[in-house]
Amino acid sequence: MSRKIRYGMVGGGRGAFIGAVHRIAAAMDQQIELVCGAFSSDPERSKASGADLHLPPGRCYGTFEEMIKAEAQLPAGERMDFIAIVTPNHMHFPPAKMALEYGFHVLSDKPATFDLAQAKALAKLVKKTGLLYGLTHNYTGYPLVKEARNMVATGKLGKIRKVVVEYPQGWLATRLEINGQKQAFWRTDPKKSGAGGCVGDIGTHAENLAEYITGLQIKELAADATTFVKGRKLDDDINVLLRFNNGAKGVLHASQICIGEENNLNIRVYGEKGSLEWHQKEPNSMLLKWPNDPMQIYRAANGYLSDVAKAAGRTPPAHPEGYLEGFANIYKAFINHIRAVEDGRKLKAGDFALDYPKIEDGVRGMAFIEAVVKSSKGNAKWTKLDC
Numbered sequence: 001m002s003r004k005i006r007y008g009m010v011g012g013g014r015g016a017f018i019g020a021v022h023r024i025a026a027a028m029d030q031q032i033e034l035v036c037g038a039f040s041s042d043p044e045r046s047k048a049s050g051a052d053l054h055l056p057p058g059r060c061y062g063t064f065e066e067m068i069k070a071e072a073q074l075p076a077g078e079r080m081d082f083i084a085i086v087t088p089n090h091m092h093f094p095p096a097k098m099a100l101e102y103g104f105h106v107l108s109d110k111p112a113t114f115d116l117a118q119a120k121a122l123a124k125l126v127k128k129t130g131l132l133y134g135l136t137h138n139y140t141g142y143p144l145v146k147e148a149r150n151m152v153a154t155g156k157l158g159k160i161r162k163v164v165v166e167y168p169q170g171w172l173a174t175r176l177e178i179n180g181q182k183q184a185f186w187r188t189d190p191k192k193s194g195a196g197g198c199v200g201d202i203g204t205h206a207e208n209l210a211e212y213i214t215g216l217q218i219k220e221l222a223a224d225a226t227t228f229v230k231g232r233k234l235d236d237d238i239n240v241l242l243r244f245n246n247g248a249k250g251v252l253h254a255s256q257i258c259i260g261e262e263n264n265l266n267i268r269v270y271g272e273k274g275s276l277e278w279h280q281k282e283p284n285s286m287l288l289k290w291p292n293d294p295m296q297i298y299r300a301a302n303g304y305l306s307d308v309a310k311a312a313g314r315t316p317p318a319h320p321e322g323y324l325e326g327f328a329n330i331y332k333a334f335i336n337h338i339r340a341v342e343d344g345r346k347l348k349a350g351d352f353a354l355d356y357p358k359i360e361d362g363v364r365g366m367a368f369i370e371a372v373v374k375s376s377k378g379n380a381k382w383t384k385l386d387c
Contacts, residue, residue: 001338001339001342001343004030004031004032004033005031005032005033005081005082005335005338005339006032006033006034006035006079006080006081007026007032007033007034007035007080007081007082007083007084007107008034008035008036008037008038008059008067008071008080008082008083008084009022009023009034009036009037009038009039009083009084009086010037010038010039010064010067010083010084010085010086010087010091010095011038011039011040011085011086011087011088011091012037012039012049012084012086012087013037013039013040013045013046013048013049013050014039014040014045014048014049014052015182016039016086016182017183018086018109019039019086021323021324021327022084022086022109022136022327022331023053024324024327024328025138025324025325025327025328025330025331026084026328026331028314028324028325028328028331028332029328029331029332031332031335032331032335034053034055035055035059035078035080036050036055036059036060036061036067036071036080037049037050037053037055037059037060037061037067038061038062038063038064038066038067039060041063041091043062043063044062046060046061046062046063047060047061047062064083064094064095064098065098067083068083068095068098068099068102068104069102071102071104072102072103072104080104081104081105081338082099082104082105082106082107082132082334082335082338083095083096083099083104083105083106083107084107084108085106085107085108085109086109087109088186088187088192088193089111089113089114089192089193089194089200090114090191090192090193090194092108092109092111092112092113092114092118093112093113093114093118093121093122096108096112096113096122096133097121097122097125100122100125100126100129100131100133101125101129103129103131104131105131105132105133105134105334105338106131106132106133106134107133107134107135107136107330107331107334108133108134108135108136108362109135109136110135110136110137110204110205110208110357110362110365111194111200111204111362111365111366111369112135112359112361112362112363112365112366113362113366114194115194115195115366115370116363116366116367116369116370116386116387118366119359119362119363119365119366119367120363120387122359122362123359123360123362123363126359132334132337132338132341133358133359133362134330134333134334134337134356134357134358135356135357135358135359135361135362135365136327136330136357137204137205137208137209137212137330137357137361137365138323138326138327138329138330139205139208139209139265139280139326140208140209140212140326140330140355140356140357141312141325141326141327141328141329141330141356142280142283142312142322142325142326142329143284143300143301143305143309143310143312143313143321144278144283144284144285144286144298144300144309145209145212145213145278145326146306146308146309146312146355147286147298147305147306147308147309148213148267148269148276148278148286149212149213149214149215149308150306150308150309151276151288151306152213152214152215152269152271152276153215155273156273156274157269157270157271157272157273157274157275157276158271158272158273158274159246159248159271159272160214160216160244160246160248160269160270160271161248161249161270161271161272162248162249162250162269162270163210163214163216163242163244163248163249163250163251163267163268163269163270164250164251164267164268164270165206165207165209165210165250165251165252165253165265165266165267165268166206166251166252166253166254166264166265166266166267167202167203167205167206167253167254167255167263167264167265167266168253168254168255168256168258168261168264169202169255169256169258169261169262169263169264170256170257170258170259170260170261170262171184171256172184172187172188172198172229172232172236172256172257173229173256173257173258173259174229175229175230175231175232177189177232178231187201187234188232188233188234188236189233189234190233190234193234194369195369195370195373196225196234196235196369196372196373197227197232197233197234197235197236197256198225198234198235198236198237198238198254198255198256199225199235199238199254199368199369199372199373200369201256202254202256202265203238203240203252203254203368203369203372204365204368204369205254205265206252206253206254206265206267207252207364207365207368208357208361208364208365209265209267210242210250210252210267211361211364212357213267213269214244214248214269216244216245216246216248217244217245217364217385218242218243218244218245218250218364218368218385219243219244219245219384219385220243220371220382220383220384220385221240221241221242221243221252221368221371221372221375221382221383221385222240222241222375222380222381222382222383223238223239223240223241223371223372223373223375223376223380223383224238224239224240224376224380225237225238225372225373225376226238228257229257235373235376236255236256236257237254237255237256237257238252238253238254238255238372238376239252239253240252240253240372240375241380243382262281263280263281264279264280264281265279265280266278266279266280266281273290273291274288274289274290274291275288275289276288276289277289280322283300283320283321283322284299284300284301284318284320284321284322285297285298285299285300286298299317299318300313300317300321301313301315301316301317301318301319302317308350308352308355311352312325312329312352314328329356330356330357332352333352333353333354333355333356334356336352336353337353337354337356339353340353363387364385364387366387367385367386367387368385370386371383371384371385371386
């Protein structure tokens with residue numbers, strides 16, 4: 001497949017935040033081309049947004065339904081290969097479902113769907129069609145996160161005993177949504193965000209990071225979800241105890257009312273032989289701690305890293321890279337998988353092209369959200385994940 005992979009975008013028009021992030025990430029490796037889009041629920045705004053991006057007027061669609069139907073009618077050498085969904089949560093499932101039904105691969109922002117039932121239905125459709133579905137849990141794209149995963153998988157830390165993961169923010173410490181702030185407005189609206197506020201927005205990132213690095217699955221949890229800001233309809237703080245499928249225990253904390261905190265995602269993983277620690281605010285460093293040896297600091301882009309971590313890096317040592325490049329690595333793996341499918345190549349386990357979050361991760365994320373909500377309503381009762 002000796003051409004750029006073509007994609008269409010759903011959402012991400014004027015005034016949006018995450019759409020621009022996706023477009024930058026997709027363009028970073030010069031392997032992907034934006035050819036069309038339905039950028040807003042307002043048809044005129046959608047077409048104006050497409051014009052901003054210098055797309056041909058005929059490929060700037062008023063609705064995602066119009067886009068998918070029209071693109072499916074184009075010759076194979078012109079139509080999009082996949083859609084990128086960058087809408088609020090309630091609009092993740094409809095375009096994903098329709099795209100798969102019309103033969104297009106899907107890459108979606110997280111969480112996968114509005115609720116768990118939709119996620120399970122989508123998983124069945126992905127399996128039925130044989131098409132690819134990816135989810136942009138972008139933190140799994142960081143080089144040292146991949147190094148951490150490799151260290152656990154190769155047994156360097158021994159059997160994992162405890163996981164501590166947290167994601168505090170402070171931007172919703174006041175009722176920002178009543179002032180017309182677009183990002184706050186839909187994230188705190190249960191009709192658009194779903195059953196969870198903070199838990200769905202950033203709690204799922206913490207959940208996904210813990211499972212990705214350790215290779216374990218959360219079996220059950222006990223959660224205390226709180227809405228601290230008066231008048232808010234969804235949770236803005238969660239504290240969760242975790243039980244993993246290998247017997248390990250964990251603590252997950254996510255909050256959007258921690259004044260002074262930015263995107264302070266961090267994780268500590270403790271095994272029988274050693275432990276590791278990684279902070280998103282200092283993404284190019286990872287701490288390794290041992291019982292009888294000095295602490296080590298692993299740095300991104302160095303020759304001592306595993307092949308998988310080196311494959312995820314783009315810059316020489318000490319040149320900072322992180323959020324955008326992490327997103328770009330999800331896109332890179334996803335479109336490399338598309339190329340392999342189109343070329344009829346079978347990929348081996350461990351191939352970079354397989355290293356991106358898939359529909360199974362999406363189902364687990366939705367099961368996590370619903371388990372947290374259910375557990376908290378039951379006074380932090382231990383609750384199994386339904387997946």
